[in-house]
Structure formats: C-alpha cells, structure tokens
Amino acid sequence: MKEKKRKGINYAKWGYIFIAPFFLAYFLFTFFPQALTIYNSFFENYREGLQQIGPKFVGLQNYVDLFTPDKNGTVLILKYALNTVIIWLAGAIPQVVVALLLALFFTSYRLNIKGQQFFKTVIYMPNLIMASAFSMLFFTLFSNVGPVNQIITAAGWSDKPIDFFAYTITVRSLIALMNFLMWFGNTTILLMAGIMGIDQTLFEAANIDGANSVQVFTKVTLPLLMPILVYTVITAMIGGLQMFDVPQVLTKGLGTPDRTSTTLIMYLNNYLGGSKNYGMAGAISVIIFIITGILSLIVFRSLNRTYQEKEKRTPKRRRHD
Amino acid sequence: MNKSLSYDSHKARIQLAVLRAVVYLILIFLTFLCLFSFYMLIINSTRSNGELQGGFALLPSTHFIENLKNAWTDSSINIPKGLLNSFIVAGITSVLTTYFSALTAYGIHAYDFRLKKAAFGFIMAIMVIPSQVSAVGFVQICYKFNLTNHYWPLILPGIAAPVVFFYMKQYMESVLPMSIVEAARVDGCNEFRIFNSIVLPMIRPAIAVQMIFSFVQSWNNYFLPSLLLTKAEMKTVPIMIAQLRSADYSKFDMGKVYMFILLAILPVLVVYVILSKNIIKGVTSGGVKG
Numbered sequence: 001m002k003e004k005k006r007k008g009i010n011y012a013k014w015g016y017i018f019i020a021p022f023f024l025a026y027f028l029f030t031f032f033p034q035a036l037t038i039y040n041s042f043f044e045n046y047r048e049g050l051q052q053i054g055p056k057f058v059g060l061q062n063y064v065d066l067f068t069p070d071k072n073g074t075v076l077i078l079k080y081a082l083n084t085v086i087i088w089l090a091g092a093i094p095q096v097v098v099a100l101l102l103a104l105f106f107t108s109y110r111l112n113i114k115g116q117q118f119f120k121t122v123i124y125m126p127n128l129i130m131a132s133a134f135s136m137l138f139f140t141l142f143s144n145v146g147p148v149n150q151i152i153t154a155a156g157w158s159d160k161p162i163d164f165f166a167y168t169i170t171v172r173s174l175i176a177l178m179n180f181l182m183w184f185g186n187t188t189i190l191l192m193a194g195i196m197g198i199d200q201t202l203f204e205a206a207n208i209d210g211a212n213s214v215q216v217f218t219k220v221t222l223p224l225l226m227p228i229l230v231y232t233v234i235t236a237m238i239g240g241l242q243m244f245d246v247p248q249v250l251t252k253g254l255g256t257p258d259r260t261s262t263t264l265i266m267y268l269n270n271y272l273g274g275s276k277n278y279g280m281a282g283a284i285s286v287i288i289f290i291i292t293g294i295l296s297l298i299v300f301r302s303l304n305r306t307y308q309e310k311e312k313r314t315p316k317r318r319r320h321d
Numbered sequence: 322m323n324k325s326l327s328y329d330s331h332k333a334r335i336q337l338a339v340l341r342a343v344v345y346l347i348l349i350f351l352t353f354l355c356l357f358s359f360y361m362l363i364i365n366s367t368r369s370n371g372e373l374q375g376g377f378a379l380l381p382s383t384h385f386i387e388n389l390k391n392a393w394t395d396s397s398i399n400i401p402k403g404l405l406n407s408f409i410v411a412g413i414t415s416v417l418t419t420y421f422s423a424l425t426a427y428g429i430h431a432y433d434f435r436l437k438k439a440a441f442g443f444i445m446a447i448m449v450i451p452s453q454v455s456a457v458g459f460v461q462i463c464y465k466f467n468l469t470n471h472y473w474p475l476i477l478p479g480i481a482a483p484v485v486f487f488y489m490k491q492y493m494e495s496v497l498p499m500s501i502v503e504a505a506r507v508d509g510c511n512e513f514r515i516f517n518s519i520v521l522p523m524i525r526p527a528i529a530v531q532m533i534f535s536f537v538q539s540w541n542n543y544f545l546p547s548l549l550l551t552k553a554e555m556k557t558v559p560i561m562i563a564q565l566r567s568a569d570y571s572k573f574d575m576g577k578v579y580m581f582i583l584l585a586i587l588p589v590l591v592v593y594v595i596l597s598k599n600i601i602k603g604v605t606s607g608g609v610k611g
Contacts, residue, residue, distance in 0.1 A: 018428025025480035036458030121597040130541040133585040150377035193605035289454040296449040
C-alpha cells in the first residue's frame with residue numbers, strides 16, 4: 001500500500017489545478033458572453049429614450065435588417081465592411097512590402113547595415129503608443145490650424161489650408177498611414193526572425209551554385225519564409241477587422257465624410273453605445289465572429305503544423321540512410 | 322582574365338555602395354515618418370496657444386511648465402485621476418495576466434494528464450479571436466449586474482490570455498529542465514511552492530517582458546472601457562483623450578491639448594526608451610518561428 005502510493009503520486013491532478021483559473025476565466029468572461037452575444041442576435045432588445053423595447057424573439061429578423069438597404073439604397077454593413085477592407089489594404093500592403101524589404105536589408109550580410117538597434121527601436125515605437133492618443137495627435141497635426149497646414153501655406157503649396165477631414169481620400173489615407181506606422185515595425189521584426197531562422201547553409205549552397213540575389217530571394221528565402229508570412233498577413237487581417245480606436249477618435253465617431261471611414265467595429269459600437277441595441281449589435285458581432293473564425297482556423301492550422309513538426313523533430317533524431 | 326575579374330569586382334563594389342546608400346535613405350525616411358509626429362508633439366507641448374496659432378516651429382519654446390500646470394488642473398478633464406485609474410487597471414491586469422499565463426503554461430508543460438493535448442489545442446484555437454466579438458454579451462452582463470464603473474470587469478478577463486500563455490510555454494520549453502523540478506520534489510517541496518519559488522524566478526526575463534506588454538495593452542485599451550466606464554471619476558486615460566476630440570475643439574488652449582496627449586503616452590514612452598532592447602527581443606521570441 002505504502003509502496004504503491006510513493007510510486008504513483010498522482011501529479012496529473014496538479015495539471016488540472018494549474019490550468020483551472022485560465023479556463024474558468026475564459027468561460028466566464030469570454031465563452032459565456034460569446035454565447036450570450038449569439039443568443040441576443042435572435043432577439044429584438046433595445047432602448048428608445050427611457051423606454052425598453054423587448055427582449056422579444058424575432059428569429060433571423062436582425063440579420064435580415066442588417067442586409068436590407070436603407071432609404072438611400074445602401075446596405076450599411078456592406079458599405080462599412082468595404083470601408084474597413086479599403087483602409088486595411090491601404091495600410092497593410094505597404095506594411096508587408098516595406099517590412100519584407102527592411103527584414104531583407106537588416107539580415108543581409110553583404111549590406112551590413114549599421115545602427116540596426118536604433119532603427120528597430122524607432123520603427124517599433126509607434127506600436128506601443130496609445131492608438132487613441134496617436135489619433136488625437138494626428139488630428140491636431142493635420143487640422144486646419146495645425147502644423148502641417150502651417151507648413152503647406154508657409155511654403156506656398158496652397159493659398160488656404162487643406163481640410164484633410166473633409167475628403168474621403170485624405171481621411172482614409174490618414175487612417176491607413178497611422179495603421180502602417182503602428183504595425184510595419186512589428187512585422188519587420190517578426191520577418192527578420194523568420195529569415196534568421198532559415199538554415200544558413202542553404203544560402204551558401206545557392207551562392208556556390210551561382211544564384212543571384214533575386215534568385216536567392218524567390219527560390220530560397222521566400223518559400224521558406226512562407227509560413228511566417230502567411231501568419232503575419234492573416235493576423236494583420238484579424239487586426240484590420242478590429243480597426244476602431246484610430247478612425248473613431250480621428251472622426252469623432254462619425255466616420256466623416258459621409259460615413260466613408262466608418263469601420264465594422266464602429267458600426268457595432270454605435271449600436272452598443274447609446275441605444276444598447278443588443279439584438280443588432282449581436283448580429284453584427286456574429287458576422288465578424290464568423291469571418292475571424294475562418295481566419296483564425298487558418299492561423300491555428302499553420303501554427304499547429306509548425307508546432308507538431310518541432311515536437312516530432314526534437315525527441316527522436318532520424319537516421320540518415 | 323585577371324583584369325576582367327578585377328573590373329567585375331570593382332563594378333560589384335560600386336553597385337553595393339549605391340545599394341547601401343539607397344537603403345540608408347529609405348531608413349532615414351522611415352525614421353523621419355515615425356518620429357515627426359512625436360517630435361512635433363514634444364515641441365508643441367512647450368509652446369503657448371498664441372505661439373501655436375501664429376505658426377509652425379521646429380524649436381521648443383518656454384511654456385512647458387505653464388502648459389503642464391494648465392493640463393494638470395483642468396476642470397473638465399481630470400488627467401491626474403485618469404492616470405491614476407489607468408495605473409491601477411493596467412498594473413493589476415499585467416500582474417494577473419503574467420502570473421496566471423505562466424501558471425497555465427507550467428501546468429501544461431510539466432504535467433501529464435488526459436486532457437493536456439485537448440487543453441493546449443483549445444487555447445491555440447482561441448488565440449487570435451478578438452475580444453470585440455463577445456463584447457455584446459459582456460456589456461449586457463455588466464449592465465445587468467451593475468458592474469459598470471467598476472474595474473474588475475476590465476481586469477479579471479486578463480487571467481485568460483492565450484498569447485501570453487503561448488509565449489510562456491515556448492520559453493519554458495527552452496529554459497526549464499524538468500530535472501530541477503524533480504529535485505525539488507525529492508526535497509519535499511509541494512507543487513505550488515515549486516512553481517512560485519523555483520519556476521517563476523527561472524523564467525524572470527519572460528515575466529518581465531510580458532508584464533510590460535500586458536501593461537501597455539491595458540493602458541492603451543479604449544473599446545471596452547469606453548462602454549463600461551461612464552462616471553467621470555472612473556474614466557481611464559484613453560477615454561479622456563477621446564473626450565478631448567469630441568469637445569468643442571476651436572475653444573481649446575492648444576498647448577494644453579498637446580500636453581494631454583504627451584501625458585497619455587509618456588509612461589509607455591519612458592519605459593520603452595529604457596528597455597527597448599529587451600522589449601524588441603520579446604516581440605520575436607514569443608512569435609512563431611517558421
């Protein structure tokens with residue numbers, strides 16, 4: 001009896017105890033609210049002034065309403081989804097391209113770039129800055145009386161200040177520029193780690209075989225960098241879907257001009273903020289959830305694959321025969 | 322033949338020099354793009370409203386203290402209280418997030434149990450789902466149970482942080498040999514004590530980096546706090562900054578506005594300038610490696 005107890009101390013229970021708080025918190029603060037959100041999307045439930053309407057089961061009516069054109073003939077959710085995609089692309093394409101270039105520059109043995117630590121410190125910094133404050137800063141800098149317009153008029157490029165917040169193109173560009181500045185440093189650092197993780201002998205072999213730098217990039221670096229590049233792009237997509245702080249603060253929550261910079265989460269926030277319209281907000285959330293669900297499934301599978309390969313690689317070394 | 326070889330290498334050297342010059346120009350341009358707005362922020366926080374309306378300047382003026390005093394004692398935006406509130410929320414969140422993420426990671430790293438694989442797979446699967454998609458239910462619960470204008474709904478969800486968990490797990494795999502844990506068991510340590518007094522000190526660098534990241538994330542958080550904190554004395558800094566935007570802008574003392582923004586980002590900026598090297602290292606070691 002004693003013998004058995006000493007041998008088989010049951011450590012398994014400690015595993016459960018240690019992971020319990022995580023799962024408890026997850027189910028309480030994320031899973032249950034998530035289920036409630038989906039549940040809400042089938043109910044009419046909002047406040048009108050002091051009056052509470054519902055909750056009343058309405059089936060799929062909220063979803064039908066979401067996709068019903070308003071009196072101007074626009075389906076708002078599609079308009080806002082398109083806004084989100086356009087602004088995201090305008091920031092994310094330069095983000096990935098510039099980050100890839102910088103990662104190649106920084107890791108190039110031939111170029112031997114000096115002051116890397118300084119450049120990395122500078123380009124990563126905007127990532128940590130409070131998005132709402134960054135956005136407020138851009139608003140003051142680009143406002144009619146702000147320094148950018150002062151430079152423009154002083155230099156004589158324009159007689160009167162340019163109203164950056166009156167045109168669709170300038171507002172969207174400013175949001176995209178901020179997103180670019182906040183994320184390209186982060187992407188650069190991730191891609192650099194990816195490139196440095198590639199087996200150096202492959203580059204040497206390619207050089208000996210007489211490959212030029214373009215060939216090395218397209219035939220060696222890029223294919224081996226693909227998994228991490230896919231990961232970066234998809235997490236950037238999920239980040240883009242969450243776009244809120246910057247356009248919200250920059251346009252005072254109005255998505256000016258004419259709601260051309262209103263994003264999906266701003267739309268959600270409009271229903272959730274004032275009228276506490278849990279039904280419509282729930283339906284929007286479900287749609288965003290489905291899109292992110294599909295995207296995160298892709299991330300999950302690629303992550304899992306690299307993880308399992310690593311596990312397989314470490315314990316038993318394969319014999320070369 | 323010898324001659325043409327040296328000619329080739331000469332040409333290659335010039336090409337390389339040109340390429341290097343182009344690369345440095347790009348880097349300088351990006352540096353300018355990143356720093357311009359923050360440089361203007363710092364300069365403008367030292368200028369009076371009159372100077373700011375008068376024109377643009379590249380050199381600081383003398384009104385920094387005056388702007389600071391005006392911003393600090395402003396009657397509608399109580400920034401000292403906001404900073405304190407943000408410090409409370411972000412401080413407690415970062416401690417809870419890192420402690421429980423390390424605990425969860427250790428639970429999965431050190432023990433064998435039947436649901437281990439499933440638990441790990443589950444956490445990986447939920448890793449990138451954004452918190453906004455469950456916000457409706459969360460806000461509804463908070464209003465139903467009168468939890469608005471409390472900080473716990475903003476702090477406690479931090480206990481379940483999949484990304485921090487993943488970082489800790491990877492870190493433990495590289496630095497934590499199970500033989501040390503076993504030695505401690507032989508010495509009669511119980512499992513909680515092993516974690517608190519042996520494992521935690523061994524992963525101190527990971528704890529430090531993740532505490533910074535989770536502090537920053539909580540400090541900058543705007544979406545959920547803006548829906549839940551409605552009382553003026555409970556508001557955190559990002560809500561106050563957004564309020565600044567909705568106020569009647571033309572009537573504002575612009576020196577004060579720049580000072581508010583500076584105060585909002587200064588704590589993070591200072592920490593970053595001191596610890597940038599470790600923070601940047603932390604970005605990569607947690608991420609996926611291809």
